[in-house]
Every structure is written in C-alpha cells, then in structure tokens.
Amino acid sequence: MSASLAAAKALFVSKNYGAIRDDDVFNTSEFNAIERDIVAETVDPKDKEKLAQCLYRRYITVQLWGIYRKHFDEHERKAKIIKVGQILFMLFLLLLMLIGISSAAAALTQTGTP
Numbered sequence: 001m002s003a004s005l006a007a008a009k010a011l012f013v014s015k016n017y018g019a020i021r022d023d024d025v026f027n028t029s030e031f032n033a034i035e036r037d038i039v040a041e042t043v044d045p046k047d048k049e050k051l052a053q054c055l056y057r058r059y060i061t062v063q064l065w066g067i068y069r070k071h072f073d074e075h076e077r078k079a080k081i082i083k084v085g086q087i088l089f090m091l092f093l094l095l096l097m098l099i100g101i102s103s104a105a106a107a108l109t110q111t112g113t114p
Contacts, residue, residue, distance in 0.1 A: 003092055006085030016074040018067040030059050 034055045038048045 003085045003089035006081050006088060010078045010081040010085065014074060016070060016077075018070045020063060020067065024063045025060070027059075030056075034059075 034052055037055060038052050041048065041051060043051060
C-alpha cells in the first residue's frame with residue numbers, strides 16, 4: 001500500500017515548475033540598463049549592436065538557468081519519492097514470496113487425515 005501511495009505522490013503535478021514569462025523576455029528595466037551600458041561604452045558603433053545582443057543573451061540565460069535549476073530540483077525530489085516506492089514494492093514482493101513459500105510448505109507437510 002505504501003508503494004502505491006509513493007507512486008501516486010510522485011505523479012502529482014506540483015507548483016514547483018517555472019516558465020519564462022513575458023516580463024522576463026520584455027523587461028524594460030533590463031532594456032534600459034543595456035541601453036545605458038551601450039551608450040557608456042566607447043566601442044565602434046557597429047559593435048554596439050553585438051554588445052547589446054551579448055548583454056541581453058547574458059540576462060536571458062540567467063533567467064532560463066533559474067528555470068532549469070527549479071525543474072531539476074523538482075525532478076530530483078520526485079526521483080527520491082519514486083525510489084522509496086520501488087524499495088517498498090520490492091519488500092512487498094519479497095513478503096508475498098515468503099507467504100507463498102510458507103503456504104506451499106504448510107500444504108505439503110499437512111497430513112491427509114482430517
């Protein structure tokens with residue numbers, strides 16, 4: 001029964017998953033910060049677009065990495081629950097096998113007289 005409960009618990013959808021939000025992708029304060037950094041840089045104007053792309057990619061990578069870590073941690077938590085369920089299930093099978101062996105031994109050693 002415990003193995004079944006552990007398996008069911010691991011299947012429940014949790015609120016611990018993340019997704020990239022519009023506010024992350026179109027963050028105006030981040031755009032303004034990138035614009036300030038570009039204006040402050042003394043690089044060739046042709047390279048300023050590449051610099052802006054680089055700064056934005058760095059920002060969005062941090063956002064995506066946070067989501068990845070959140071998902072990884074949630075999957076690790078569920079894997080531990082599943083592992084406990086598997087151990088409990090193996091114990092159940094072992095007990096079932098022992099009950100079967102003892103029942104068969106009792107039936108074979110029983111005399112034919114009522």
